[in-house]
Amino acid sequence: MEFGVLGPVVAWDDAGQPVALKGPRHRAVLARLIVARGRVVPATRLVDDLWPDPPDGALSAIRTFVAALRRSLEPDRAPRSKPQLLVTEGPGYALRTDAVDAWRFEEAVEAGEYETALGLWRGPAYADFADEQWAQGERARLTELRLLAVERLASARVTAGQAAAAVAELDAHVTDHPWREEGWRLLALALYQSGRQGDALAVLRRARAMLVAQLSLDPGPALARLEEDILNQAAHLQPASVWTATAAAYQRTAGPRAQLESTVGLLRSLAVTGELAEVRRHRLAAITAAEELGDADLVARVIGAYDVPAIWTRSDDEAQAAAIVRAAERVLPTQDHPTMRARLLATIALESRGSSASRPLEAAKEAEQVARTLDDPSVLAFALNGVFIQSCREAGQSVVRDGIGAELIALAERHALPAYEILGHLIRLQSACAGADYVAADNHSAAADDLAARHDSPLVGVFTRWYDALRADTPDAYLSAAAQHPATAMPGLDAGLLTLALTTQAIRHGTPLPEPDRGPHAPDRHHGSQTPHRHHDPHSPRANLDPLTSRGDLDPHTAYIHPGPHTPDPAPGLFLELHWTLIARAARTRGDDETLARARAVLAPAAAEQAGGQSGLLTLGPIADYL
Numbered sequence: 001m002e003f004g005v006l007g008p009v010v011a012w013d014d015a016g017q018p019v020a021l022k023g024p025r026h027r028a029v030l031a032r033l034i035v036a037r038g039r040v041v042p043a044t045r046l047v048d049d050l051w052p053d054p055p056d057g058a059l060s061a062i063r064t065f066v067a068a069l070r071r072s073l074e075p076d077r078a079p080r081s082k083p084q085l086l087v088t089e090g091p092g093y094a095l096r097t098d099a100v101d102a103w104r105f106e107e108a109v110e111a112g113e114y115e116t117a118l119g120l121w122r123g124p125a126y127a128d129f130a131d132e133q134w135a136q137g138e139r140a141r142l143t144e145l146r147l148l149a150v151e152r153l154a155s156a157r158v159t160a161g162q163a164a165a166a167v168a169e170l171d172a173h174v175t176d177h178p179w180r181e182e183g184w185r186l187l188a189l190a191l192y193q194s195g196r197q198g199d200a201l202a203v204l205r206r207a208r209a210m211l212v213a214q215l216s217l218d219p220g221p222a223l224a225r226l227e228e229d230i231l232n233q234a235a236h237l238q239p240a241s242v243w244t245a246t247a248a249a250y251q252r253t254a255g256p257r258a259q260l261e262s263t264v265g266l267l268r269s270l271a272v273t274g275e276l277a278e279v280r281r282h283r284l285a286a287i288t289a290a291e292e293l294g295d296a297d298l299v300a301r302v303i304g305a306y307d308v309p310a311i312w313t314r315s316d317d318e319a320q321a322a323a324i325v326r327a328a329e330r331v332l333p334t335q336d337h338p339t340m341r342a343r344l345l346a347t348i349a350l351e352s353r354g355s356s357a358s359r360p361l362e363a364a365k366e367a368e369q370v371a372r373t374l375d376d377p378s379v380l381a382f383a384l385n386g387v388f389i390q391s392c393r394e395a396g397q398s399v400v401r402d403g404i405g406a407e408l409i410a411l412a413e414r415h416a417l418p419a420y421e422i423l424g425h426l427i428r429l430q431s432a433c434a435g436a437d438y439v440a441a442d443n444h445s446a447a448a449d450d451l452a453a454r455h456d457s458p459l460v461g462v463f464t465r466w467y468d469a470l471r472a473d474t475p476d477a478y479l480s481a482a483a484q485h486p487a488t489a490m491p492g493l494d495a496g497l498l499t500l501a502l503t504t505q506a507i508r509h510g511t512p513l514p515e516p517d518r519g520p521h522a523p524d525r526h527h528g529s530q531t532p533h534r535h536h537d538p539h540s541p542r543a544n545l546d547p548l549t550s551r552g553d554l555d556p557h558t559a560y561i562h563p564g565p566h567t568p569d570p571a572p573g574l575f576l577e578l579h580w581t582l583i584a585r586a587a588r589t590r591g592d593d594e595t596l597a598r599a600r601a602v603l604a605p606a607a608a609e610q611a612g613g614q615s616g617l618l619t620l621g622p623i624a625d626y627l
Helices: 024-035 043-050 058-073 101-110 114-118 133-159 163-176 181-193 197-215 221-231 242-253 256-272 276-292 296-304 318-334 338-351 358-371 377-393 398-415 418-434 438-454 459-472 475-484 497-509 576-590 593-606
Strands: 002-004 010-012 086-089 092-095
Touching: 002 101, 024 043, 024 058, 024 092, 024 133, 043 058, 043 092, 058 086, 101 114, 101 133, 114 133, 133 163, 133 181, 163 181, 181 197, 181 221, 197 221, 256 276, 256 296, 276 296, 276 318, 296 318, 296 338, 318 338, 338 358, 338 377, 358 377, 377 398, 377 418, 398 418, 418 438, 418 459, 438 459, 459 475, 459 497, 475 497, 497 576, 576 593
Parallel strands: none
Antiparallel strands: 002 010, 086 092
16 A cells, blocks of 8 residues: 655555545545654544534544444454554554655655656645645745755756756746755756757846845845846856766765765665676675764665665675675664665675575575565565575575565566566576477577676676586687686686686586597686696685696596585585586495485485576586486
């Protein structure tokens, strides 16, 4: 259920259809409770607010209005069950919701999303209660915030070199609100930057005449200075670089808290465009700086705002990830708002990738549970990403992950979340590869590439090029994929993946491993030697390793692991099934029945899948063959 007060007071159901709220006093009760922002309004106060001279039976009438509203707002509620939206508490009533257009409007203005904010307006706030004293303060506050948003949007357009487009809206703005000097200043500046110097001066003189005639005031210093600058054709009035002008203005006006939060927004953009090394250099520093300010809410916002989609199940920097998780755990108990809790929990789930501890899995589940109660698709997408990462602790989960990918795509298409739409297609590509459904995988690869081209996401091409190599199924294809992609600062892509891909390809075809630097597509310096070696193989389990070797009578493809009772379990991730398959091959060669039994138990749920196919990058063939 959503509520609208930016115009006549209305409610919409989950299909977006208006809800019948009966008479004006029913809407008045609803509006009065929305004004209270979740606080309890005593029934006696409602009586006083609804009637200047309350009639006999007014309290009974209030109860009747509330009962009718409950039937409209929760039509599926079972008889005698407790209401969830319009609740009774103590001597009065409260509305328990976050889904009010005025509150979303405020959040959008605070975030600088002025066009989005203004798009929520359907008319004057609380339009059908303009004369009610209880609504006047809220109406005045929202109206002032709207005027501020109009001016800030116009200022952004002028700064961005779109002065001509801002003129008409600003002209209407100053006509309706002639006492707002900032509106006059922006209109004159927009006219001047549109090549209309005479009109700009005329506007300033009209503003002066109006202020003197109606308010007996001279123009303030900003208008006087602009008039002088226009007469002198000051150089600084010319349109400047958008980035330079905006950054300079921001540095002048924003405090340290606002700058920290904005830094996270910039880091998100850098991560999507592939600058992961830069992001790692600054992200933990931003969290540390927020903690030093002693503001728990700020720390939570700085941590939770970094909702960059993650497809790679290996941590980019394990030490930094652990520090971020510790910071999130420290601040989590201070956060009661469900949105912030969901973001912190999703962060814990994502930054704990590769961990087999129970806490990250619990965090992922709780983040999803909380997110599904919210009206915020970006939080739900963030939480689902955490669920995806934590789904990689058990073999045979490709169907589960495919469902996550499908939900992400549908969610992202409805709410214009392109980064998560890309993530959904990559997840479904991986799941299709796990089931050897390469027609579906081809379609998801093409969709991801198309979205990446339209939304400047170059890292996507790294994964789809490796998928192309899987489809080509030749050593040269893998060598070419490794040579083409730039350094990503993602362990296991910049080093180690080529070794693993060439090994699996050779095992499946019973061919020798390629010689180092063979052929025209030999990998560049980011990939190092092509001789498979444990020091260049971050995909191997982390102990009791033998390098791939042809010494003695051992098959170089099965001397991968030294199996036995102390062989460590591979870390969770997209290569989990592949690692267990390699362990099983080595255990069989060495007659290690105990390790074989462990491998069989782990791999049995994945009997219908391809070993390694879950990555969408390489494959060792059907797991059933190895079982």
